[in-house]
Amino acid sequence: MGVKLLLAKAHIEGIRSYDVYRREGGYQAVEKALKTMSPDAVVEEVKKSGLRGRGGAGFPTGMKWSFIAKPEGVPRHLVCNADESEPGTFKDRYLMEHIPHLLIEGLIVSSFALGSNNTYIYIRGEYAWIVDILEKAIEEAKQNGWLGNNILGTGFDCNIYVQRGAGAYICGEETALLESLEGKRGNPRIKPPFPAIKGVWDRPTVVNNVETLAAVVPIINLGGEEYAKIGVGRSTGTKLISACGNINKPGVYEIDMTISVEEFIYSEEYCGGIKNGKRLKACIPGGSSVPILPANLLLKTAKGETRYMNYESLSDGGFATGSMMGSGGFIVFDEDQCVVRHTYTLARFYRHESCGQCSPCREGTGWMEKILLRLENGHGKMSDIDLLWDIQSKIEGNTICPLGDAAAWPVAAAIRHFRDEFEWHVLHPNEAQVRNFGLAHYADPLQVPAGA
Amino acid sequence: MAEETLFKVTIDNITVEVPAGTTILQAARKIGGEVTPPAMCYYSKLQGSGGKCRTCLVEVSKGSEKDPRPMPKLVASCRTTVMDGMEVKNVTSPRVQEARAGVVEFLLINHPLDCPICDQAGECHLQDLSYEHGKEGSRYEFQKRTFKKVDLGEYIQLHMTRCILCYRCVFAADQISPKREHGVLDRGDHAQIATFIQKNLHNEFIGNVIDVCPVGALTDKTFRFKNRVWFTKPVNAHRHCDKCCGEVQLWLRGDEVFRVTARKDEWGEVKEASNGKTGWICNDCRFEKKNLADWVIEGPTNVNRHSVIAQNKYVGLVKPTETFPAIMKGRNPKLLMDIHSVSEVNKPNIHLSQLERPAHSTDFNQ
Numbered sequence: 001m002g003v004k005l006l007l008a009k010a011h012i013e014g015i016r017s018y019d020v021y022r023r024e025g026g027y028q029a030v031e032k033a034l035k036t037m038s039p040d041a042v043v044e045e046v047k048k049s050g051l052r053g054r055g056g057a058g059f060p061t062g063m064k065w066s067f068i069a070k071p072e073g074v075p076r077h078l079v080c081n082a083d084e085s086e087p088g089t090f091k092d093r094y095l096m097e098h099i100p101h102l103l104i105e106g107l108i109v110s111s112f113a114l115g116s117n118n119t120y121i122y123i124r125g126e127y128a129w130i131v132d133i134l135e136k137a138i139e140e141a142k143q144n145g146w147l148g149n150n151i152l153g154t155g156f157d158c159n160i161y162v163q164r165g166a167g168a169y170i171c172g173e174e175t176a177l178l179e180s181l182e183g184k185r186g187n188p189r190i191k192p193p194f195p196a197i198k199g200v201w202d203r204p205t206v207v208n209n210v211e212t213l214a215a216v217v218p219i220i221n222l223g224g225e226e227y228a229k230i231g232v233g234r235s236t237g238t239k240l241i242s243a244c245g246n247i248n249k250p251g252v253y254e255i256d257m258t259i260s261v262e263e264f265i266y267s268e269e270y271c272g273g274i275k276n277g278k279r280l281k282a283c284i285p286g287g288s289s290v291p292i293l294p295a296n297l298l299l300k301t302a303k304g305e306t307r308y309m310n311y312e313s314l315s316d317g318g319f320a321t322g323s324m325m326g327s328g329g330f331i332v333f334d335e336d337q338c339v340v341r342h343t344y345t346l347a348r349f350y351r352h353e354s355c356g357q358c359s360p361c362r363e364g365t366g367w368m369e370k371i372l373l374r375l376e377n378g379h380g381k382m383s384d385i386d387l388l389w390d391i392q393s394k395i396e397g398n399t400i401c402p403l404g405d406a407a408a409w410p411v412a413a414a415i416r417h418f419r420d421e422f423e424w425h426v427l428h429p430n431e432a433q434v435r436n437f438g439l440a441h442y443a444d445p446l447q448v449p450a451g452a
Numbered sequence: 453m454a455e456e457t458l459f460k461v462t463i464d465n466i467t468v469e470v471p472a473g474t475t476i477l478q479a480a481r482k483i484g485g486e487v488t489p490p491a492m493c494y495y496s497k498l499q500g501s502g503g504k505c506r507t508c509l510v511e512v513s514k515g516s517e518k519d520p521r522p523m524p525k526l527v528a529s530c531r532t533t534v535m536d537g538m539e540v541k542n543v544t545s546p547r548v549q550e551a552r553a554g555v556v557e558f559l560l561i562n563h564p565l566d567c568p569i570c571d572q573a574g575e576c577h578l579q580d581l582s583y584e585h586g587k588e589g590s591r592y593e594f595q596k597r598t599f600k601k602v603d604l605g606e607y608i609q610l611h612m613t614r615c616i617l618c619y620r621c622v623f624a625a626d627q628i629s630p631k632r633e634h635g636v637l638d639r640g641d642h643a644q645i646a647t648f649i650q651k652n653l654h655n656e657f658i659g660n661v662i663d664v665c666p667v668g669a670l671t672d673k674t675f676r677f678k679n680r681v682w683f684t685k686p687v688n689a690h691r692h693c694d695k696c697c698g699e700v701q702l703w704l705r706g707d708e709v710f711r712v713t714a715r716k717d718e719w720g721e722v723k724e725a726s727n728g729k730t731g732w733i734c735n736d737c738r739f740e741k742k743n744l745a746d747w748v749i750e751g752p753t754n755v756n757r758h759s760v761i762a763q764n765k766y767v768g769l770v771k772p773t774e775t776f777p778a779i780m781k782g783r784n785p786k787l788l789m790d791i792h793s794v795s796e797v798n799k800p801n802i803h804l805s806q807l808e809r810p811a812h813s814t815d816f817n818q
Contacts, residue, residue: 168639185636190503190531356617356636356643358504363558366641370594387591394554397525398506 002256003230005218005238006211010098016133018140021101027146029220033109034154037220042113046216048224050236055081055172055209056287056327057402058311067196068114069204077205078116079181080107080213082123082130083165083172087288087349088329091240092210094252096123096130100137104160106213108146109220111158114206119160122177125167134162169353173401174207176355187357188401209327211240231257235310239325245283245332248272257310261285262299264309265332278334282418285314286326288346289406291413292339293323319413338436339421343414344372350407361404364395368411375422378429385422389415461534463487463510464544476529476540477508481719487542488719490552490581492559492666493618494530495721497730501623502530505616506555507581511548514539526551549585556586562597562641563667564613572668574681574760577720578616597641604634605652607659607673607739612644615669621645621661628732629657645669656695659738663714663722674739675711679703679810682760684710689747695734697725701753702744706808709742718756763805 014020021027033042047062068076080103084092096103103121111119123131138160141147149157163181165171171180175189178200199205215237219227228236235257244250247265249272255264264270265280274280280295299307302321307313311325333342351365368391374380392408392415399405415422421437458469461479464487470479478496480488489510494502502508508530512523517537526548529540542548560582567573599612617636622645625632633655634647647653653661662670684703691698703711714722714733722731741747755762776785804811 170639190528351640354640356638356640357619358506359555359558359616360506362617362641362643363561366597367558367561367592367594390554394551394558398509398551398555400503400528 002254002259003238004254005222005227005230006095006102006214006240007099007252007254010094015099016101016137018101018137018144021099022144026101027105027141029105029217030108030112030146031152033112033220034152034156039113039115042109042220045224046113046219049219049227050224050234051212051215051219051227052235052311053209054211054215054239054327056086056289056324058325061208061212064196064208065110065114065206067194068206069197070115071204074203075117076115077200077203078107078111078114078119079174079177079200079205079207080119080121080210081172081174081177081207082121082127082210083177084127084210084327085124085169085172085353086327086329087346088244088284088331089242089287089327090244091242091252091328093127093130094242095210095214095240096127097133100130100133101141102214102217103134103210104137104141104146106216107160108141108151108158109216110206110208110213111160112156113216116206117157117159119158120181120200121160121162122165122171122181123162124165124171128164131162131164138162168355169349170355170401170403173403176401177207178205187355188403190400232308232310233312235312235325239309239328241309241328241330243271243330243332245330246275246278246334246337247332248275255309257308259309260299261307261309261314264330271330271332274332274334276334278336280332281335281337282333282339284323284329284331284410285309286324287329288331288349289402289409290324290326291319291322291409292342292417293413294417297321297417319409320416323413335438336436338376338432339414339418340372340376340425340432343411344369344376346410347372347407350403354403354407355401358399358404360395361399361407364391364404365407367391368407372411375425376432378425378432380422380426380429382423382426384426385415385419459534459536459538461536461538461540463540464542470534472533474534476510476512476527476532476534476538477502479534480529480540480542484718489529489542490577490585491530491719492577492581492616493620495620495623495664496719497721498620498623498627498664501618501620503528505559505618507552507559507585509548509551509555511541511545512538513541513545552585553587556582557590557592559616560586560590561592562613563616564596564598566614570614570668571671571676571681572614572665575720576668577666599644602646602650603652603673604647604670605654605658607735608653608662609671609673609676610645611669611671612646613669614667615645616667617643617645618666620664620666621670624661624664625653625658628660628730629655631655654735656734656736657732659735660714660722660732662738663716663732666720672711672739674742675703679705679710682763683805683810686753686755686761688715688750688753690750691737691741691747693734693737696737697727697729697731697733698737699725699731700733700737700747702747702749704744705810707744709744709747712738712741714738715753 009024043065051061052058168186170176171186173188176186180186195205230237238254238256240254242252253270266273282292282294283298284292301307301316314325316322347369351369354361354365356362371384392411395404396408424437425432456471459472463480466483468483489508491508492505509526510529514520516535602610604610622635633651636643637646662672684705686701686703689702700712701715702709714731717723725731799816
């Protein structure tokens with residue numbers, strides 16, 4: 001069993017309510033931080049912990065916090081990004097649904113560290129029932145004196161507000177989120193200025209993912225150095241992985257980033273192997289935006305080393321032979337899945353979710369979708385594959401926000417690793433309608449699960 | 453402010469000194485010519501515009517004197533401010549040229565390319581852009597996105613199919629007219645400029661959205677299909693107007709005023725008026741004053757020689773010497789066939805620009 005910090009108490013009966021959460025040792029981090037530490041000391045502790053942003057980019061949180069501008073007389077804000085819309089990612093939902101007070105506690109400590117008196121949770125509109133859960137938790141915290149004015153007699157005021165989004169993936173991008181929070185159209189802003197200088201209402205703002213803010217609680221409880229001992233290298237602490245796809249036990253798992261990918265997929269503790277005794281074909285290890293990996297590159301890196309579930313190991317080999325930790329949306333494909341169809345599905349998603357602000361993403365995502373649909377339906381041409389490659393290369397890096405990159409990477413990786421499958425779709429248009437290309441050489445030759 | 457600090461910035465190996473806070477694009481415009489990146493969405497007079505079309509992408513090969521690292525991505529020159537000692541590559545960077553050609557292709561895949569029937573043809577920024585930076589063909593083989601034409605009141609027609617979503621008209625309506633009643637609805641490639649639900653745009657300065665539109669998406673209904681812009685002659689004129697500066701450009705054919713627009717500078721943006729105020733004009737001047745008697749003519753507008761609008765405007769000027777006769781000792785090259793002698797249609801002896809009205813078939817039957 002690996003170390004569990006966030007979900008250790010998630011299965012206790014009634015943990016959603018304040019009384020049970022407090023009885024189980026909740027809100028100790030707030031007491032410790034507010035009574036015995038200065039805001040800078042909290043930031044220092046988070047820096048020491050080596051906590052990295054859990055939303056996808058993996059930027060060190062302590063560093064992000066220390067960038068926030070502190071002009072005199074201008075309020076600062078902390079915004080919690082709960083607009084979890086990445087296909088394959090549902091860890092924040094689990095966290096907020098089961099143990100909402102952990103997030104509230106993390107928010108209070110983080111607000112104290114950053115000096116934010118008004119803190120916002122921007123939650124996606126589809127999580128309608130979670131808004132009620134969070135608001136109830138905030139109400140309970142307020143009644144028990146953890147929120148409001150003069151918390152614990154320290155003179156620190158903090159209020160938390162929940163703001164619903166209207167169902168746009170793009171509003172998970174931090175500047176688009178801020179625009180939306182201000183009540184405008186959720187178009188990403190052009191950086192610089194970064195939110196740490198000019199964020200919501202032109203005030204210094206820090207935007208963090210739900211899991212990142214929740215992880216602040218164990219960091220304060222354990223101490224930064226103790227937290228940093230969990231995990232390996234620069235991947236410290238624990239990470240929530242939302243596993244889905246063709247596995248026996250889909251769900252949210254907390255890992256301490258020391259286990260191998262193979263163990264994560266096949267062990268009984270985690271995913272429990274591939275469903276129906278089939279074989280592993282491919283996997284997207286970090287949510288739909290990160291490159292897809294074929295089984296042979298997933299379990300072992302190009303150098304032949306075992307790949308582990310952490311930031312460094314998953315991105316080993318760059319985009320040529322590696323992928324990314326991303327937001328932890330672990331999507332597994334068995335041998336019956338069609339990569340072309342899957343890529344088309346993702347392209348359709350990104351086309352639908354592009355905000356339409358900058359031209360490469362607005363026009364390019366739609367174009368890629370149309371080509372992929374044509375390929376999938378057996379009307380494609382060989383030149384379409386090169387065309388797709390060219391389109392994605394012209395979107396990537398040329399847009400305002402990372403959505404362009406996120407739309408380009410899955411297509412690029414699918415062509416990079418599964419080109420033969422695309423070609424097979426062109427050469428066998430009729431056959432492609434009835435059966436799948438299969439495993440070919442990228443199937444995992446090492447692992448034969450029992451019963452196969 | 454005290455003394456202004458000047459930053460040295462080098463664009464395509466040409467160094468220029470600009471005040472701190474200037475964008476790369478403005479610095480490049482100071483140099484002028486080829487090194488200036490094209491801009492479809494940026495409009496220096498509209499706050500917040502720019503950064504969207506990505507045609508002005510440039511490569512920053514040296515960040516600044518202090519931090520000489522190059523920027524990893526191409527940056528939008530219209531929204532990136534210069535640093536001291538910055539080195540920028542525009543036309544000298546193959547990466548930029550490639551990316552820009554890509555952007556042009558993206559912009560054109562859903563553009564109808566109906567230039568022959570578009571009123572903007574001849575003064576369209578997208579035409580210039582695709583001519584200068586695009587490739588000859590498109591690889592797009594699918595149906596283009598189309599919208600129905602919408603009437604936005606009695607003066608303006610919106611043809612969304614041609615729109616490239618530069619957001620200029622949204623900023624213009626926001627910043628220069630008393631009330632904005634249109635914006636962008638939907639998202640992605642189905643996003644559209646629209647009023648919700650079909651409203652008319654009428655406030656005093658709304659006509660300026662036609663001037664800021666880089667393509668033919670917003671057109672002047674008092675001018676639609678009346679004439680091609682290159683058949684009309686632009687002259688500067690003014691009148692006393694208590695709403696706006698009253699300084700305009702009239703587009704004449706004979707003594708008929710076909711169209712009134714604001715005066716534009718070499719970048720296609722509305723110029724400042726002579727009294728230093730903004731050059732935006734009101735709806736009255738733009739749409740209602742179509743009599744020559746309403747205006748005081750100042751003289752012909754200086755039109756760039758390379759513009760199609762300059763065609764036939766320089767009759768009687770000294771023509772450059774013909775190269776062929778000069779090097780062939782006075783002889784002309786022998787043509788396989790003289791097209792004019794066999795064609796019934798093409799009559800070079802008839803000068804269309806000298807006609808005082810639109811050409812008619814009878815003009816060719818002389």
